[in-house]
Amino acid sequence: MKQLRLGLFENAQANDSGTATWRHKGNKRDHFDRMEYWKNVAKICEDASLDFLFLADAWGWSEVDGERPEICSVEALDLPRLDPATVAAALLECTDKLGLVFTSSTLVEPPYAFARRVATLDHLSEGRIGWNVVTTGTAETATAAFGIPMVNHDERYDMAEDYMQLIYKLLEGSWEPDALERDKQGRFADPNKVHRITHDGPYFRSNGYGNTSYSPQGTPVLFQAGLSTKGREFGGRHGECIFLGGGPVDKLAEQVRLIREEAAKAGRSPESIKLMSAFSCVVGDTEEEAEAKYKEVLDSQNPEVTVASYAMYTGLDLSAYAPDTPMSEMKTELSKTQLERFKDKTVGDILENWHAHGVRPSPVVGTAERIADAMCDLAEQTDLDGFLLTPVTQPGTTIDFVTKVLPILRERGAAASGYSDGTLRERLIGSSQPTLPSDHPGAAYRKHGEHSGIVAAE
Ligand SMILES: Cc1cc2nc3c(=O)[nH]c(=O)nc-3n(C[C@H](O)[C@H](O)[C@H](O)COP(=O)(O)O)c2cc1C
Structure with a gap:
């Protein structure tokens, strides 16, 4: 059994995930804008030696017929939120080994500013940063908010491709890894190792110098999660760790296979991509206790949220369709994944079930032993490399996982017991170096020079 990430x-x-569980008595997410909340979450992760904490994000919100439904404010469905990169920055001081991964959008964030922000975090964290590259499912509202034109689904990936080329130029090609000398009797940086970059792409332009010197990982570990055809091609080219949304074994196994195929087509080692599926669980000392706990979560939710929530991801107003309408008849320019998932279902099925889990997979509900079995079986049958634990209530179900399920996984040799040394890339991807491997397209932009590694402050 391989060791799970x-x-x-x-x-x-x-x-999160399009559900509305904030009212549940065990859910502390209603204080997501307090530092204490985040310190506690980070401590749980680091005490359990989890590889990383992932901070998802979206810029948009839900709209049905051009209006944000009142229920969105009543149930805090989409807004308010905090900026995930700033939350990651705030957690640097209270974490030491934990990877900090956050989402940033290639649709609305200017690449030059983003390159500086992410490199700053990689410097300060000494190489613990990951970037989840998203083209933004909530594109209609996000582009309206930024006052820029809407870009359709497939073109958003063309734009993301251009974005990546510029990011690589800035992060890999502007400052050589050993440009900084910090010699008080000599020079701070070797001018021969600082390069002007120019980029004149179909969507982005830049002419100048990266604002930040080469960081411990150069490019942060690249995460991705788009599962449409375009999304998979993009992930196969750039992703180092790819999230899957969960689902039945055969579907997951197929997705894993297709993504590894895309990596091979892009000239990369298919095994170097780590595939992690979203995974939710509700643990009880007995099956009955677990079922009762889950019922309590469902009872605390407002099923009315469904229409607004589904509209946030797809722009589709399910209340306008007859319940027996097949989902296969729908089309969207927002998240194609959230349509694909339900192609064999009807509008009525979604209206009845969506509120229970939203975009997150249905949880495995049962004893710790049963949950550990489910994870091991799923990983073995699908060739997955690990799981992204998606809490049902936070921190309740996470604490249950780390205290009850994780020890069983460790006993079976399926989970690490502590952190190994190195950057997030070395630990998570198993790379022999902190920077992008030579078969990754970003590595081609790296100028010569030895990686200076992490330079301790004197
Ligand atoms: C585990 C997981 C996490 C995701 N996190 C985000 C996120 O933080 N922000 C976002 O806009 N999309 C997120 N997504 C959605 C995908 O990145 C992608 O945008 C979506 O699937 C639509 O792209 P597609 O149509 O190419 O599949 C996530 C998906 C999964 C499975």
């Missing part, structure tokens, strides 16, 4: 899904808002 484990990360924790978080979202800097009161709810």
Whole structure:
């Protein structure tokens, strides 16, 4: 059994995944805008030696017929939220080994500013940063908010491709890894190792110098999660760790296979991509106790949230369709994944079930032993490398996982017992170096020079 990679899904808002569980008595997410909340979550992750904490994000919100439904504010469905990169920065001081991964959008964030922000975090964290590259499912509202034109689904990936080329130029090609000398009797940086970059792409332009010197990982570990055809091609080219949304064994195994195929087509080692599926669980000392706990979560939710929540991900107003309408008839320019998932279902099925789990997979509900079995079986049958734990209530179900399920996984040799040394890339991807491997397209932009590694302050 391979050792599973484990990360924790978080979202800097009161709810996540399109559900509305904030009212549940065990859910502390309603205080997502307090530092104490985040310190506690980070401590749980680091005490359990989880590989990383992932902070998801979206810029947009839910709109049905051009209006944000009142229920969105009543149930904190989409807004308010905090900026995930800033939350990651705030957690640097209280964490030491934990990877900090956050989402940033290639649709709305200017690449030059983003390159500086992410490199700053990689410097300060000494190489613990990951970037989840998203093209933004909530594109209609996000582009309206930024006052820029809407870009359709497939073109958003063309734009993301251009974005990546510029990011690589800035992060890999502007400052050579050993440009800094910090010699008080000599020079701070070797001018021969600082290069002007120019980029004149179809979507982005830049002419100048990266604002930040080469960071411990150069490019942060690249995460990705788009599962449409375009999304998979993009992930196969750039992703180092790819999230899957969960689902039945055969579907997951197929997705894993297709993504590894895309990596091979891009000239990369298919095994170097780590595939992690979202995974939720509700643990009880007995099956009955677990079922009762889950019922309590479902009872605390407002099923009315469904229409607004589904609209946030797809722009589709399910209340406008007859319940027996097949989902296969729908089309979206927002998240194609959230349509694909339900192609064999009807509108009525979604209306009845969506509130229970939203975009997160249905939880495995049962004893710790049963949950550990489910994880091991799933990993073996699908060739997954690990799981992104998606809490049902936070921190309740996460604490249950780390105290009850994780020890069983460790006993079976399926989970690490502590952190090994090195950057997030070395630990998570198993790379022999902190920077992008030579078969990754970003590595081609790296100028010569030895990686200076992490330079301790004197
Ligand atoms: C585990 C997981 C986490 C995700 N996190 C985000 C996120 O933080 N922000 C976002 O906009 N999309 C997120 N997504 C959605 C995907 O990145 C992607 O945008 C979506 O699937 C639509 O792209 P597609 O149509 O190419 O599949 C996530 C998906 C999964 C499975």
